Amino acid sequence: xxxxxxxxxxxxxxxxxxxxxxxxxxxxxxxxxxxxxxxxxxxxxxxxxxxxxxxxxxxxxxxxxxxxxxxxxxxxxxxxxxxxxxxxxxxxxxxxxxxxxxxxxxxx
Numbered sequence: 001x002x003x004x005x006x007x008x009x010x011x012x013x014x015x016x017x018x019x020x021x022x023x024x025x026x027x028x029x030x031x032x033x034x035x036x037x038x039x040x041x042x043x044x045x046x047x048x049x050x051x052x053x054x055x056x057x058x059x060x061x062x063x064x065x066x067x068x069x070x071x072x073x074x075x076x077x078x079x080x081x082x083x084x085x086x087x088x089x090x091x092x093x094x095x096x097x098x099x100x101x102x103x104x105x106x107x108x
Contacts (some may be wrong), residue, residue: 005071008086012064015093019057019100026104035106053103060096064089 036048067089071082 005086008090012090012093015097016057016060019097022100022104023053029108034103056096056100060093063092
């Protein structure tokens with residue numbers, strides 16, 4: 001169990017670092033508004049100012065640490081909940097990275 005937590009935590013941190021690195025690399029090329037809210041109708045409703053792209057890794061980081069704390073506080077015998085929290089955090093970080101790459105790809 002500890003090995004799974006350690007491995008998924010390392011992968012999660014790598015994904016979060018990749019997100020931050022992607023933003024740093026394209027920051028100066030970002031237009032004033034970027035497509036961000038895909039659940040809204042096509043057009044200006046989807047646009048947000050370019051600093052809002054930083055929200056994606058921040059949300060991923062918050063979810064990662066929240067799940068990590070809850071997993072550490074979980075009952076020792078209940079390893080299923082720990083595994084689910086750690087893996088859910090990993091999946092969430094991966095999906096954020098995919099969304100971030102898609103936004104960057106649309107812009108550039």
